Amino acid sequence: MKRRQFLQMAGMGMGAGLLAQIPLVGHAVSLDRPWYTIDVARKKELADVALNAARSKGATYTDVRIGRYLNQFIITREDKVENIANTESYGIGIRVIANGSWGFAATDKMDRDSIARTAALAVSIAKENARLLTEPVQLAPQKGYGEVSWKTPIEINAFDVPVKEKAELLLSVNDAALKGGASYVGSNLFLVNEQKYFASSEGSYIDQDIHRIWPYFDVTKVDAATGKFEVRESLGAPRGMGYEYLVPRESDKIKGITTLYRDRYDILEDARQSARQVEEKLKAKSVEPGKYDLVLDPTNLWLTIHESVGHPTELDRVMGYEANFAGTSFLTLDKWKSGNFNFGSPIVNLVADKLQPGSLGAVGYDDEGVATQQWDLIKNGKLVNYQTTRDQAHIIGLDHSQGCSYSQSWSDVQFQRMPNVSLQPGTAKLSPADIIKNVERGIFIAGRGSFSIDQQRYNFQFGGQLFYEIRNGQITGMLKDVAYQSNTQEFWNSCKAIADKSDYRLGGSFFDGKGQPMQSSAVSHGASTARFNGVNVINTARKI
Incomplete structure (x- = not known):
C-alpha cells in the first residue's frame, strides 16, 4: 500500500485536513512575537464609547465584548513539522436590546468613531428586528460586578515556550512511537488564549485571560504481509491549563491497563504504550x-x-x-x-x-x-x-x-x-x-x-x-x-x-x-x- 493511499483510507485528517476544519479566526502573526495583553484601562475606555453610543440611540440594554484571540497549532508527521499556524484576532462585538429585540454588530476597527458607529448599527438592527417581534426579550436579573478580573491559573504560559521546543517535544513523541514499532505517527499541539473584556450597561467591567491546551497524536501499525492496519489515538485530554500540563508528576500517575495521569499528561509514555498496543490490536481477536x-x-x-x-x-x-x-x-x-x-x-x-x-x-x-x-x-x-x-x-x-x-x-x-x-x-x-x-x-x-x-x-x-x-x-x-x-x-x-x-x-x-x-x-x-x-x-x- 502506498503511503498516500493509506492516509486517505485511514481517514487520518490530523494534518492539513484537520487544520482546514479548525476555526482559525484572525490573521497570521510572527511565531516569535512575544505574548502580551491589551491595557485594561484602554479596553474600559473603548467599552464606554460603545455603551454611551448605544444608549444615546435608544438601547435599553447593551453588552460589549472586546476580544483578542490567539491560536497556535503545530502539526507533525514522523520526523517532519508539517504545519504551524499562529493567528491573532482583535475586535469588538456589541449586542443591544432596543424596542424589546436583540441587535448585534461587530468591528475590528478599534478607534472611538468606528466603535460608536458599530453601536449605532447594532441599535438599528434591533429596531428592524423588532418589527417582526412577537414577544419581547426577557432577561433574567443580573447585578453589575464593577471592575473585576479572572485568569486561568496557569504555571507556564504555553505561548511563552519557544515554538522550537514545542516542535521538538512532538517529534520526540513520534520518535518514541516509531522506535516502538509504529509504521506511521503524527502528533499535534493546539493552543488557545482568549483575552476577553466584557462590559454592560448594568455596570460590569470584566477582564478575563483564558488558556487552553490540547496535545494529540495518532499511531498506526501496518501488517506488511496482509496490508491490514490498526490505529491508536492518544489518551490524553485537552485541558484548561498552561504548558505545565505536559510536565508529568509522579503523584498524578494512575496505574491500570494503561498508565495515565490525573492532572498532568506524560505524552511520551502514552506514545510508547500506544506503539505496543497498536501491535496488540493487529493480533487481537x-x-x-x-x-x-x-x-x-x-x-x-x-x-x-x-x-x-x-x-x-x-x-x-x-x-x-x-x-x-x-x-x-x-x-x-x-x-x-x-x-x-x-x-x-x-x-x-x-x-x-x-x-x-x-x-x-x-x-x-x-x-x-x-x-x-x-x-x-x-x-x-x-x-x-x-x-x-x-x-x-x-x-x-x-x-x-x-x-x-x-x-x-x-x-x-x-x-x-x-x-x-x-x-x-x-x-x-x-x-x-x-x-x-x-x-x-x-x-x-x-x-x-x-x-x-x-x-x-x-x-x-x-x-x-x-x-x-x-x-x-x-x-x-x-x-x-x-x-x-x-x-x-x-x-x-x-x-x-x-x-x-x-x-x-x-x-x-x-x-x-x-x-x-x-x-x-x-x-x-x-x-x-x-x-x-x-x-x-x-x-x-x-x-x-
Whole structure:
C-alpha cells in the first residue's frame, strides 16, 4: 500500500485536513512575537464609547465584548513539522436590546468613531428586528460586578515556550512511537488564549485571560504481509491549563491497563504504550456480538456523557430553537415538569459546572457577564434541570441565568453553550479493579472512537480505542471491532457501579461545533470508571 493511499483510507485528517476544519479566526502573526495583553484601562475606555453610543440611540440594554484571540497549532508527521499556524484576532462585538429585540454588530476597527458607529448599527438592527417581534426579550436579573478580573491559573504560559521546543517535544513523541514499532505517527499541539473584556450597561467591567491546551497524536501499525492496519489515538485530554500540563508528576500517575495521569499528561509514555498496543490490536481477536457488561474508562465515557447528556440538556435544543449538529432533544419540558423522569439508575448524578480547575469550560464569568456556577442536571437518576442563558431562564422559572453563554470570537454573537457536564464519582471506596472483579462476561473500553447519535440525542452507537475482554473477573486479552449500542435512558439505567473519586479524570472536546453559522467551543467531562450491565455490542467489521 502506498503511503498516500493509506492516509486517505485511514481517514487520518490530523494534518492539513484537520487544520482546514479548525476555526482559525484572525490573521497570521510572527511565531516569535512575544505574548502580551491589551491595557485594561484602554479596553474600559473603548467599552464606554460603545455603551454611551448605544444608549444615546435608544438601547435599553447593551453588552460589549472586546476580544483578542490567539491560536497556535503545530502539526507533525514522523520526523517532519508539517504545519504551524499562529493567528491573532482583535475586535469588538456589541449586542443591544432596543424596542424589546436583540441587535448585534461587530468591528475590528478599534478607534472611538468606528466603535460608536458599530453601536449605532447594532441599535438599528434591533429596531428592524423588532418589527417582526412577537414577544419581547426577557432577561433574567443580573447585578453589575464593577471592575473585576479572572485568569486561568496557569504555571507556564504555553505561548511563552519557544515554538522550537514545542516542535521538538512532538517529534520526540513520534520518535518514541516509531522506535516502538509504529509504521506511521503524527502528533499535534493546539493552543488557545482568549483575552476577553466584557462590559454592560448594568455596570460590569470584566477582564478575563483564558488558556487552553490540547496535545494529540495518532499511531498506526501496518501488517506488511496482509496490508491490514490498526490505529491508536492518544489518551490524553485537552485541558484548561498552561504548558505545565505536559510536565508529568509522579503523584498524578494512575496505574491500570494503561498508565495515565490525573492532572498532568506524560505524552511520551502514552506514545510508547500506544506503539505496543497498536501491535496488540493487529493480533487481537474480533469481538463476538452480544450483550456484555461494559467497564468504561473515563477516556471513553466522557464522549458518551457529552453526546447523551450534555447536548440534550441544552435548553435551546429542548425548545427546538437549535437543531444543528444532531438535532433537538428527547428531554422535553414535560419530562422535567413531572419531577420524576427516570433518566438513569439511582447512582447516576450528573452535574453542570464552569468552575472546575483545569477544565476546558472553567471561566470566572460567561459571555453575558454572569458569574459561573455549578448545578445538578440529573440527581439520583432523575432529570432536575437544564442549561440556560439570561433570555432562557424564565422558560423554566429561574430568576437567574446559569452562566451558559459563549461566543467563539468578538465577531460572533454569543449564545447558549454547554458547560462542563460530569458524572459524579461513587461514594463508596471502589477502584476500577474492584469493578472488573465482579464482571463475568464483559469488555473494558478506553479512549474515544467513532460515534453516531440520532436527531433527538436518544439512540446511539459508540466505539473506542482499546478493548479488553473480561471473563470471570479477569482481563483475558484484547479485542477489536467493538462498538456499543443503546439509547440514552436504557444506557444510564444500566449503570450499576461507579469508581470513587480517586479514579476521577477529565476528558473533553477542544472543538465542539454548534449553531449556524457554526461556532466552536471547548468543554470538559469528568468521570470515574463505571460499569454498565447488559449493553448490546456489535462487531463493526462484519457486514449486515
